[in-house]
Amino acid sequence: MNQSKKGLSNxxxxxxxxxxxxxxxxxVRGAEFGGADSKAQExxxxxxxxxxxxxxxxxxxxxxEIASLLFASQAALGAGVIGYAIGLYKGRSQQQKHEE
Amino acid sequence: MNRKQQALASLCLMAVISFYLVVGLPKPAxxxxxxxxxxxxxxxxxxxxxxxxxxxxxxxxxxxxxxANPQLKLLLGLAGAFTFVLSALxxxxxxxxxxxxxxxxxxxxxxxxLTMSVLGSLVLLFQALLLAHGGLTTxxxxxxxxxxxxxFAAYWIYNFTIKLGGKAKIAIFxxxxxxxxxxxxxxxxxxxxxxPAPVGGFIASFTKFAGIFALTQVPLAISEGLxxxxxxxxxxxxxxxxxxxxxxxxxxxxxNESV
Numbered sequence: 001m002n003q004s005k006k007g008l009s010n011x012x013x014x015x016x017x018x019x020x021x022x023x024x025x026x027x028v029r030g031a032e033f034g035g036a037d038s039k040a041q042e043x044x045x046x047x048x049x050x051x052x053x054x055x056x057x058x059x060x061x062x063x064x065e066i067a068s069l070l071f072a073s074q075a076a077l078g079a080g081v082i083g084y085a086i087g088l089y090k091g092r093s094q095q096q097k098h099e100e
Numbered sequence: 101m102n103r104k105q106q107a108l109a110s111l112c113l114m115a116v117i118s119f120y121l122v123v124g125l126p127k128p129a130x131x132x133x134x135x136x137x138x139x140x141x142x143x144x145x146x147x148x149x150x151x152x153x154x155x156x157x158x159x160x161x162x163x164x165x166x167x168a169n170p171q172l173k174l175l176l177g178l179a180g181a182f183t184f185v186l187s188a189l190x191x192x193x194x195x196x197x198x199x200x201x202x203x204x205x206x207x208x209x210x211x212x213x214l215t216m217s218v219l220g221s222l223v224l225l226f227q228a229l230l231l232a233h234g235g236l237t238t239x240x241x242x243x244x245x246x247x248x249x250x251x252f253a254a255y256w257i258y259n260f261t262i263k264l265g266g267k268a269k270i271a272i273f274x275x276x277x278x279x280x281x282x283x284x285x286x287x288x289x290x291x292x293x294x295x296p297a298p299v300g301g302f303i304a305s306f307t308k309f310a311g312i313f314a315l316t317q318v319p320l321a322i323s324e325g326l327x328x329x330x331x332x333x334x335x336x337x338x339x340x341x342x343x344x345x346x347x348x349x350x351x352x353x354x355x356n357e358s359v
Binding site: 006009017021024025031033034035036037039040043047048051053060067071079080081082085088090093 | 133134135136137138140141174175177178180181182183184185187188189190191192193194195196197198199226227228229230231232235236237291295296297298305308309312313316317319320322323326327329330331333334335337338339
């Protein structure tokens, strides 16, 4: 009973996060959804038009596709570790309950 | 002749600028942190110097924790992985631009803020090296906002809320959400310090940058709070022993350091 109630609240948490992410896409029409950083970059060039970046990234992803590959790998690696750890903890706690 | 030269010169200039814009500048949708080269040299060095001691102290506390309690390594990995995942998620926001959560609140509450200064900096380093997201010259500044200021705020907010008698879940939500928002406010301060407006100075610049970063971040901060509570729920139901253990550890060393 308690466990299922917890499960429900976890699903609600996930739903709320999804809603927060999707709502702007529906309600803010005609926006670019670029990075906030490129806006900051524009702001810098407005404040100090003569400023030039003095150092460039050593490596840049060759294309948007490569960048999204790297980002996806980052998320996948992290999610894999989280899933592994939570799964291990869950298995362990269930085994302990079993033994009791 | 003179006019021709002028035309040629301006054509060359235009070609160079457009070439630079196409090739040189990072494409949009990159980097929500301060970009490579976008802090003047003296500020870049300043933030490196500020961030470095925290990183070193963090390394020390990290080795202490893992030596005393090797069974916590997996949980440490989880905290790092959480930051790793969340900082890869670019989520659209109400301002019509995208940004990403930081994920540092969870680890800061579990292990104390110094640990996160190491884990957060490693995530930033990965993004700077492989994704042109943030940068090496700006790493000090970015590490200060995301891996130091954010985690310390999270740690204090959590303990403060608990002291006031708040529930652990509410405390963890507030810690994660507010520290996420604070990270971007610090970023705005860092940019405003380096680029004060000719009219209005620091305050005018800060309002401008905060309008870009902090406003975008509001819904994302709430998302981060909710996701952190989600992981916290899992840990509580499957892993109560380690959480108990962490409470005991934190009382000893952190008590001295936070004073």
